[in-house]
Amino acid sequence: MQLARSLKRLVPLVLILVITLTACSSASSKYDQVQDDTTGSTAPAAVDKTAKKGGTFNQFFPEAAGDYAVVPSQEKQGFAEYKLKRDGETVAMLSINDTISLPAAAAKYENATTMVAGFPSVVQGSTATGLLVNDRYQVKVLSRDASFTEADRAAWLEKFDLQGLAQLEADTKAFRKAQKTAAPAIRITPPNSEPETVPTLVPQPAG
Amino acid sequence: MSKKIYEKVDKLPKGGLTVMALNSLDKFVPGQWENLVGFDHTIKQVTGETDEAMVQAIAERAIALFNDKSQGYQRALWMYESVDSASGLLGAAAMANRIGQDTFLGFLKNISPKPEKAQTVDLVVKLVTEVVAFCHINGIPGDSLGDFLSALGDYGGESLMRMAALVSFDGVIPLGADFSGKALNLIKGMGPSDLDNNPTFKGVKEEIPGGNAKGKLSFMTESFESTKGWMDKFVSDKGITQSNVVDNLSGFVEGSKSKLDYLGAFLDVSVKYYEHTGVQTLARRLIERSVAEL
Numbered sequence: 001m002q003l004a005r006s007l008k009r010l011v012p013l014v015l016i017l018v019i020t021l022t023a024c025s026s027a028s029s030k031y032d033q034v035q036d037d038t039t040g041s042t043a044p045a046a047v048d049k050t051a052k053k054g055g056t057f058n059q060f061f062p063e064a065a066g067d068y069a070v071v072p073s074q075e076k077q078g079f080a081e082y083k084l085k086r087d088g089e090t091v092a093m094l095s096i097n098d099t100i101s102l103p104a105a106a107a108k109y110e111n112a113t114t115m116v117a118g119f120p121s122v123v124q125g126s127t128a129t130g131l132l133v134n135d136r137y138q139v140k141v142l143s144r145d146a147s148f149t150e151a152d153r154a155a156w157l158e159k160f161d162l163q164g165l166a167q168l169e170a171d172t173k174a175f176r177k178a179q180k181t182a183a184p185a186i187r188i189t190p191p192n193s194e195p196e197t198v199p200t201l202v203p204q205p206a207g
Numbered sequence: 208m209s210k211k212i213y214e215k216v217d218k219l220p221k222g223g224l225t226v227m228a229l230n231s232l233d234k235f236v237p238g239q240w241e242n243l244v245g246f247d248h249t250i251k252q253v254t255g256e257t258d259e260a261m262v263q264a265i266a267e268r269a270i271a272l273f274n275d276k277s278q279g280y281q282r283a284l285w286m287y288e289s290v291d292s293a294s295g296l297l298g299a300a301a302m303a304n305r306i307g308q309d310t311f312l313g314f315l316k317n318i319s320p321k322p323e324k325a326q327t328v329d330l331v332v333k334l335v336t337e338v339v340a341f342c343h344i345n346g347i348p349g350d351s352l353g354d355f356l357s358a359l360g361d362y363g364g365e366s367l368m369r370m371a372a373l374v375s376f377d378g379v380i381p382l383g384a385d386f387s388g389k390a391l392n393l394i395k396g397m398g399p400s401d402l403d404n405n406p407t408f409k410g411v412k413e414e415i416p417g418g419n420a421k422g423k424l425s426f427m428t429e430s431f432e433s434t435k436g437w438m439d440k441f442v443s444d445k446g447i448t449q450s451n452v453v454d455n456l457s458g459f460v461e462g463s464k465s466k467l468d469y470l471g472a473f474l475d476v477s478v479k480y481y482e483h484t485g486v487q488t489l490a491r492r493l494i495e496r497s498v499a500e501l
Contacts, residue, residue, distance in 0.1 A: 029211075029213060029214070029217075030263070031211075031213045031246070031266060031267065031270055034266075034267045034270050034271065035209070035211055035213075035270060035274070038270060038271040038274040038275070039209040039274050040209075043274065045275050045277065046268075046271040046272045046274065046275035046278065047272070047275055047277065047278060054346060055350070058349060058350045059350070071357055071358065071361050072348030072349035072354045072357065072358045073345065073348055073358060073361075073495070074344075074345045074346060074348055074492065074495070074496060075345065075346035075347060075348040075349070076278065076345075076346045076496065077277075077278070079496060079499070079500060080348070081348075081495065081496065081499055082348075083361065090363075093495060093499060095499035095500075097499060097500045099500075101500070102268070102500055102501070104501075105500060105501055124261075124501070125256050125258050125261040126255070126256060126257060126258065127254060127255045127256055128498065128499075138500070140499050142254070142498060142499060143255065144255065
């Protein structure tokens, strides 16, 4: 009897605990929507399969000069990045990416009022300066140290082989199609794009 | 259900044994590691960006990149997680083996690998995991082998801390100061069956290049041999010795000085440094790519 009474009192407590725990475990995040949009069998790929291989871009990066070293950092499909180091410290990141995967990245240059080396250029946020080649290839310099100023970024943008990069194909059929169909946001490729491919055994270049 | 990279970073522990063990290595790699926790916070620290809309855009692109399986990030995460949880099993096995040596239950030796051999496989598998996960995350940057090696050699922050922990906790503590020579000799004397019985190897073997256990063993031996020089230099440059690693740990692992094999097993079971710093490396690289692509 005594036990039954104790149990009776316990039940509401347990219920409250269960409800609280359930609520905690399903705590929402401002990123849940993008998580839902980018997972599952119908989710679009983040990187367009026609994007140029990252290795294609290596030849257009600046060489080391003076106190500066240029160290390879990432090479993925449609993307290559190098660190710019001075006295062993990373002062900036240098990158080239194929905006076929992210048309919104190219679109921001439509209203550019500045030109660097003859290409439309914009300052983005507080640390980045970019330019766009052939309406498709974005070249960026991103400060990682307060001493590396906006003027430094513009100077290093000019050190890329931009004319060489401009020789890469610009307005492919696939590019136009992707530009037309993609929403101007994070989500990029048409929903009927091919199934995701899984890379084979490593090591192998992902770009 | 798909893993949420933002949740993994948000839920990284701010304290506990893993964080304390990593902090104990700060003496060897001063100021290299800050325990970055929280996705937005990590974005701000990595990029220096403070504009909230920009931070959100960076986060959303990073999440999309992580969720695109073809980009390799999920495999890298799986490897960092698996190598830690599998080596925890090894710690338990090493404990059982120690009991076998000390007591009449000698038969336990038959079901547990010898600690040194098992520790060697553990060390080598973790090193190979690092190389393979690096390729999944970063691709193979640059145009030459020299470029690739300079990218690997440019380790800093949490990646360098992970290597310091590998060398200290999985090398110097269980195997002694000459751990790399000892491990290389042991691995060269091993056959495929030594690998098949090892939980750490089994945990990630699908991801290790090589058609069968023999091929994988040869890849592991070559990888270890080619990084041995780097590890030896790291140990001598940083002044890492068994006694000073243990001294640094003894603040929170009492009585560990006289029981080094127990300490190794204890660290295996309770310290998840590969997963912890692996999530941080992954987040950093995703964020660096995201902010550059936007």
